[in-house]
Amino acid sequence: MKIGVFGGTFNPIHYGHLRAAEEAREMLELDKVLFIPAGNPPLKSHNIADAEKRFQMVTIATAGNEFFEVLDIECSRTGKSYIVETLEELLGRYPHAGLYFLLGIDAFLDIPNWCRPDQVISMVDFVILARPGHFFRDLQASPYLHADKAALALMDNSGIADHAKVDMKSGKKAILMRGMSLAISSTDIRNRLQTGRSTKYLLPEQIESFIISNSLYGALNGVNECQ
Ligand code: ATP
Numbered sequence: 001m002k003i004g005v006f007g008g009t010f011n012p013i014h015y016g017h018l019r020a021a022e023e024a025r026e027m028l029e030l031d032k033v034l035f036i037p038a039g040n041p042p043l044k045s046h047n048i049a050d051a052e053k054r055f056q057m058v059t060i061a062t063a064g065n066e067f068f069e070v071l072d073i074e075c076s077r078t079g080k081s082y083i084v085e086t087l088e089e090l091l092g093r094y095p096h097a098g099l100y101f102l103l104g105i106d107a108f109l110d111i112p113n114w115c116r117p118d119q120v121i122s123m124v125d126f127v128i129l130a131r132p133g134h135f136f137r138d139l140q141a142s143p144y145l146h147a148d149k150a151a152l153a154l155m156d157n158s159g160i161a162d163h164a165k166v167d168m169k170s171g172k173k174a175i176l177m178r179g180m181s182l183a184i185s186s187t188d189i190r191n192r193l194q195t196g197r198s199t200k201y202l203l204p205e206q207i208e209s210f211i212i213s214n215s216l217y218g219a220l221n222g223v224n225e226c227q
Protein backbone atom coordinates (compact mmCIF):
# COMPACT_ATOMS: atom_id res chain seq x y z
CA MET A 1 0.00 0.00 0.00
CA LYS A 2 1.23 3.51 -0.88
CA ILE A 3 0.07 6.33 1.38
CA GLY A 4 0.54 10.06 0.92
CA VAL A 5 0.97 12.10 4.10
CA PHE A 6 0.09 15.76 3.70
CA GLY A 7 0.80 17.88 6.75
CA GLY A 8 0.20 21.60 6.96
CA THR A 9 -1.36 24.40 8.90
CA PHE A 10 -4.21 24.58 6.36
CA ASN A 11 -5.06 28.04 7.62
CA PRO A 12 -7.30 27.79 5.60
CA ILE A 13 -7.15 24.83 3.18
CA HIS A 14 -7.37 25.93 -0.49
CA TYR A 15 -7.37 24.57 -4.03
CA GLY A 16 -3.54 24.72 -4.21
CA HIS A 17 -3.42 22.04 -1.48
CA LEU A 18 -6.29 19.99 -2.86
CA ARG A 19 -5.13 19.97 -6.47
CA ALA A 20 -1.50 19.14 -5.56
CA ALA A 21 -2.64 16.24 -3.36
CA GLU A 22 -4.91 14.90 -6.09
CA GLU A 23 -2.16 15.14 -8.72
CA ALA A 24 0.31 13.33 -6.45
CA ARG A 25 -2.27 10.64 -5.74
CA GLU A 26 -2.93 10.07 -9.42
CA MET A 27 0.67 10.28 -10.60
CA LEU A 28 2.11 8.01 -7.91
CA GLU A 29 -0.95 5.77 -7.70
CA LEU A 30 -1.31 6.38 -3.99
CA ASP A 31 -3.99 4.31 -2.28
CA LYS A 32 -4.88 7.27 -0.10
CA VAL A 33 -3.73 10.67 1.05
CA LEU A 34 -3.86 11.49 4.75
CA PHE A 35 -4.35 15.18 5.50
CA ILE A 36 -2.93 16.06 8.90
CA PRO A 37 -3.67 19.59 10.09
CA ALA A 38 -1.03 20.83 12.51
CA GLY A 39 -2.47 21.38 15.97
CA ASN A 40 -0.11 23.97 17.34
CA PRO A 41 2.48 24.76 14.66
CA PRO A 42 5.83 25.57 16.28
CA LEU A 43 6.95 27.97 13.54
CA LYS A 44 3.74 29.91 12.99
CA SER A 45 1.81 32.12 15.35
CA HIS A 46 0.15 34.91 13.37
CA ASN A 47 -3.60 34.88 12.72
CA ILE A 48 -4.07 31.14 13.15
CA ALA A 49 -7.58 29.73 13.46
CA ASP A 50 -8.17 27.20 16.25
CA ALA A 51 -6.99 23.68 15.45
CA GLU A 52 -10.55 22.43 15.71
CA LYS A 53 -11.78 24.92 13.11
CA ARG A 54 -8.91 24.15 10.71
CA PHE A 55 -9.59 20.44 11.18
CA GLN A 56 -13.27 21.00 10.34
CA MET A 57 -12.38 22.96 7.23
CA VAL A 58 -10.04 20.22 5.98
CA THR A 59 -12.74 17.62 6.67
CA ILE A 60 -15.34 19.58 4.70
CA ALA A 61 -12.97 20.31 1.81
CA THR A 62 -11.84 16.69 1.38
CA ALA A 63 -15.25 15.04 1.86
CA GLY A 64 -15.85 14.66 -1.87
CA ASN A 65 -12.70 12.61 -2.52
CA GLU A 66 -12.84 8.95 -1.53
CA PHE A 67 -9.03 8.75 -1.49
CA PHE A 68 -8.63 11.61 0.99
CA GLU A 69 -8.75 11.09 4.75
CA VAL A 70 -8.21 13.56 7.58
CA LEU A 71 -6.37 12.56 10.75
CA ASP A 72 -6.53 14.42 14.03
CA ILE A 73 -3.20 13.03 15.31
CA GLU A 74 -1.69 16.51 15.60
CA CYS A 75 -4.85 18.42 16.49
CA SER A 76 -5.60 16.13 19.41
CA ARG A 77 -2.04 16.20 20.80
CA THR A 78 -1.28 18.77 23.45
CA GLY A 79 1.81 20.94 23.12
CA LYS A 80 3.59 21.73 19.87
CA SER A 81 3.03 19.68 16.71
CA TYR A 82 6.19 17.98 15.54
CA ILE A 83 6.24 16.09 12.25
CA VAL A 84 8.76 13.63 13.63
CA GLU A 85 6.26 12.42 16.24
CA THR A 86 3.49 12.22 13.66
CA LEU A 87 5.65 10.09 11.37
CA GLU A 88 6.61 7.81 14.26
CA GLU A 89 2.95 7.25 14.93
CA LEU A 90 2.10 6.62 11.27
CA LEU A 91 4.99 4.16 10.83
CA GLY A 92 3.57 2.27 13.81
CA ARG A 93 0.06 2.33 12.36
CA TYR A 94 1.09 1.32 8.83
CA PRO A 95 4.22 -0.84 9.24
CA HIS A 96 3.95 -2.38 5.75
CA ALA A 97 2.98 0.67 3.73
CA GLY A 98 5.21 3.00 1.72
CA LEU A 99 4.75 6.45 3.19
CA TYR A 100 5.24 9.52 1.00
CA PHE A 101 5.39 12.88 2.70
CA LEU A 102 3.92 15.53 0.38
CA LEU A 103 5.20 19.06 0.70
CA GLY A 104 5.94 22.15 -1.36
CA ILE A 105 9.44 23.27 -2.35
CA ASP A 106 9.18 26.02 0.30
CA ALA A 107 8.39 23.52 3.05
CA PHE A 108 11.13 21.09 1.98
CA LEU A 109 13.70 23.91 2.20
CA ASP A 110 12.43 24.63 5.71
CA ILE A 111 13.11 21.11 7.06
CA PRO A 112 16.44 22.06 8.73
CA ASN A 113 14.33 24.25 11.09
CA TRP A 114 12.08 21.38 12.12
CA CYS A 115 12.45 19.27 15.24
CA ARG A 116 14.96 16.40 14.71
CA PRO A 117 15.30 17.04 10.94
CA ASP A 118 17.88 14.30 10.34
CA GLN A 119 15.47 11.76 11.74
CA VAL A 120 12.56 13.13 9.71
CA ILE A 121 14.40 12.76 6.41
CA SER A 122 15.38 9.17 7.11
CA MET A 123 11.86 8.00 8.01
CA VAL A 124 9.85 8.29 4.78
CA ASP A 125 10.08 9.18 1.09
CA PHE A 126 9.23 12.71 0.00
CA VAL A 127 7.16 14.17 -2.81
CA ILE A 128 8.27 17.74 -3.43
CA LEU A 129 5.54 19.80 -5.07
CA ALA A 130 6.15 22.74 -7.38
CA ARG A 131 4.90 26.08 -6.13
CA PRO A 132 4.85 29.37 -8.00
CA GLY A 133 7.61 31.65 -6.74
CA HIS A 134 9.83 28.67 -5.93
CA PHE A 135 12.11 26.71 -8.22
CA PHE A 136 13.36 23.14 -8.17
CA ARG A 137 16.87 24.51 -8.73
CA ASP A 138 16.56 26.23 -5.32
CA LEU A 139 16.68 22.72 -3.83
CA GLN A 140 20.40 22.75 -4.47
CA ALA A 141 20.58 24.62 -1.14
CA SER A 142 19.06 21.64 0.63
CA PRO A 143 21.55 19.54 2.59
CA TYR A 144 19.47 16.39 2.03
CA LEU A 145 19.53 15.72 -1.72
CA HIS A 146 22.00 14.06 -4.09
CA ALA A 147 21.22 16.14 -7.16
CA ASP A 148 23.18 18.63 -9.21
CA LYS A 149 21.86 22.00 -10.24
CA ALA A 150 21.43 21.05 -13.90
CA ALA A 151 19.27 18.03 -13.07
CA LEU A 152 17.11 20.12 -10.75
CA ALA A 153 16.84 22.98 -13.23
CA LEU A 154 15.53 20.55 -15.88
CA MET A 155 12.42 20.16 -13.74
CA ASP A 156 11.82 23.91 -13.85
CA ASN A 157 11.27 23.69 -17.61
CA SER A 158 7.86 22.58 -18.74
CA GLY A 159 7.66 20.03 -21.50
CA ILE A 160 10.11 17.64 -19.91
CA ALA A 161 9.05 14.83 -17.56
CA ASP A 162 6.29 15.76 -15.12
CA HIS A 163 8.20 14.15 -12.28
CA ALA A 164 11.71 12.96 -11.46
CA LYS A 165 13.22 10.78 -8.78
CA VAL A 166 16.18 12.04 -6.76
CA ASP A 167 18.20 10.12 -4.17
CA MET A 168 18.37 11.52 -0.68
CA LYS A 169 21.48 11.33 1.45
CA SER A 170 19.37 9.54 4.06
CA GLY A 171 18.88 6.62 1.64
CA LYS A 172 15.26 7.58 1.05
CA LYS A 173 14.03 9.06 -2.22
CA ALA A 174 12.49 12.36 -3.17
CA ILE A 175 10.11 12.68 -6.11
CA LEU A 176 10.01 16.12 -7.67
CA MET A 177 6.54 16.77 -9.03
CA ARG A 178 5.79 19.65 -11.36
CA GLY A 179 1.99 19.37 -11.52
CA MET A 180 -0.28 22.27 -12.21
CA SER A 181 1.30 24.49 -9.60
CA LEU A 182 -1.47 26.89 -8.62
CA ALA A 183 -0.45 30.31 -7.32
CA ILE A 184 -2.68 30.12 -4.24
CA SER A 185 -1.56 30.54 -0.64
CA SER A 186 -3.38 30.74 2.68
CA THR A 187 -1.53 33.98 3.45
CA ASP A 188 -2.93 35.62 0.34
CA ILE A 189 -6.43 34.32 1.14
CA ARG A 190 -6.25 35.70 4.71
CA ASN A 191 -5.09 39.06 3.35
CA ARG A 192 -7.95 39.16 0.88
CA LEU A 193 -10.46 38.33 3.61
CA GLN A 194 -9.13 41.06 5.87
CA THR A 195 -9.36 43.66 3.16
CA GLY A 196 -12.77 42.59 1.86
CA ARG A 197 -11.47 41.35 -1.50
CA SER A 198 -12.87 38.32 -3.29
CA THR A 199 -11.58 34.83 -2.53
CA LYS A 200 -13.91 33.14 -5.01
CA TYR A 201 -12.43 30.14 -6.86
CA LEU A 202 -9.33 30.06 -4.64
CA LEU A 203 -10.94 27.66 -2.16
CA PRO A 204 -14.16 25.64 -1.97
CA GLU A 205 -17.33 27.67 -1.48
CA GLN A 206 -18.21 25.73 1.67
CA ILE A 207 -14.92 26.84 3.20
CA GLU A 208 -15.61 30.48 2.33
CA SER A 209 -19.00 30.17 4.03
CA PHE A 210 -17.45 28.43 7.03
CA ILE A 211 -14.91 31.26 7.40
CA ILE A 212 -17.61 33.93 7.29
CA SER A 213 -20.01 32.16 9.65
CA ASN A 214 -17.23 31.47 12.16
CA SER A 215 -15.75 34.98 11.84
CA LEU A 216 -12.27 33.67 11.05
CA TYR A 217 -9.29 35.76 9.90
CA GLY A 218 -11.02 39.06 10.57
CA ALA A 219 -13.06 38.41 7.43
CA LEU A 220 -15.28 41.27 6.37
CA ASN A 221 -18.54 39.49 5.64
CA GLY A 222 -19.66 41.72 2.83
CA VAL A 223 -22.82 42.83 4.63
CA ASN A 224 -23.86 46.28 3.48
CA GLU A 225 -26.68 48.65 4.40
CA CYS A 226 -29.02 47.09 1.85
CA GLN A 227 -29.08 43.71 3.60
P1 ATP B 1 0.65 30.02 4.52
O1 ATP B 1 0.67 31.08 3.46
O2 ATP B 1 -0.16 30.35 5.74
O3 ATP B 1 2.04 29.49 4.87
P2 ATP B 1 0.23 27.87 2.66
O4 ATP B 1 -0.64 28.21 1.49
O5 ATP B 1 1.71 27.86 2.43
O6 ATP B 1 -0.15 28.78 3.88
P3 ATP B 1 0.46 25.61 4.36
O7 ATP B 1 -0.63 25.07 5.21
O8 ATP B 1 1.56 26.38 4.99
O9 ATP B 1 -0.25 26.47 3.20
O10 ATP B 1 1.08 24.46 3.48
C1 ATP B 1 0.97 23.09 3.73
C2 ATP B 1 1.74 22.35 2.65
O11 ATP B 1 1.14 22.58 1.37
C3 ATP B 1 3.20 22.85 2.52
O12 ATP B 1 4.01 21.73 2.23
C4 ATP B 1 3.13 23.80 1.32
O13 ATP B 1 4.37 23.89 0.65
C5 ATP B 1 2.08 23.11 0.46
N1 ATP B 1 1.36 24.04 -0.41
C6 ATP B 1 0.65 25.11 -0.01
N2 ATP B 1 0.12 25.74 -1.08
C7 ATP B 1 0.51 25.05 -2.17
C8 ATP B 1 0.30 25.24 -3.58
N3 ATP B 1 -0.39 26.26 -4.06
N4 ATP B 1 0.87 24.34 -4.42
C9 ATP B 1 1.61 23.31 -3.92
N5 ATP B 1 1.85 23.09 -2.62
C10 ATP B 1 1.31 23.95 -1.75
Ligand code: MG
Binding pocket: none
Ligand atom coordinates in the same frame (compact mmCIF):
# COMPACT_ATOMS: atom_id res chain seq x y z
MG1 MG C 1 3.03 27.79 4.07
